Amino acid sequence: MTNRAIIPTGTQPPLAPYSPGIMADNAIYVSGTLAFDKDNNVVHKGDAAAQTRHILETIKGVLETAGSSLTDVTFNHIFITDWANYGSVNKVYAEYFPGEKPARYCIQCGLVKPDALVEIASIAHKRS
Template sequence: MSKKQVISTNESMKPTGPYSQGIVYDSLVFVAGQTGIHPSTGQLVEGGIEAETRQTLTNVKAILESAGSSLDKVLKVNVYLKDINDFDTVNNIYKEYFTEEYPIRTCLQVVAMPKGACIEIEAIAHK
C-alpha cells in the first residue's frame, strides 16, 4: 500500500498557510504553489515579474530536488499570473529552467495572490 511522504526544505519558501511544500506519493511529486518569496528572508524578492519568476522557479526546483526529482522530470505545471500581459516575459524565463519536451502547462490570470505576488507556480513531477 502506498503512503504519502511530506517534503519540507529550507531551500524554498516556507508555507504561508496550513499546507506542505510538497508531497511524494508512489512515483509522483506534487509541489504546492510557490511564489517569489526568498527562503532566507521570507519576503517577496524585489525586481518585479522577472525576479519573482526566477525565484518562484528556484523554489519549485528546490522542493523537487528535496523529493529526489528535478525540473527535467516535471509532467505538469500550473502558472498563475496577476497580469496576463506578463505572459511573454514569463515564457522567456521559463525556457531557462525547462528544456525541449516541455511539461504540459496551464497559465491563467488571477485577481490576487498572497503577499501581493505577481506569479505563482505549482507542479507535478515523477521521481
C-alpha cells in the same frame, strides 16, 4: 500508497497549513510557490521575470530534496496577476524547461500577497 512531506533544508514554515511538496509513490506535488525570501516576504517586487526565476529555483529545491529534478516535471499550473507579464514569464520558463515541455496552463488572477506577480505549482513523476 504513503505520502511523505518534502521540506527542503532551511525552508521557513509556510504561511498556511500546507507542505512545500508531497511525494506519493513516484509522484511529487509541489505546492503553489511564490517568490518569497526566508522570512516569507515577496522578493523582486515589480519584476515578473525575476520572480519567475526565484519560484523555479524554489521548485527545483523541493524536487531535489525528493531526489527528483525539473526534468521530471510533467505539469505546471501558472498564475499571473497581469497578462502584460506573460511574455517575461515565458522567457524565463523556457530557460528552465529547454527540451520537452511539461503540460501546463496559465491563468490571470489575484494572488495571496499583493506584491506577488507570479505563482507556480508543479507535478513531477520521479524516474526510477
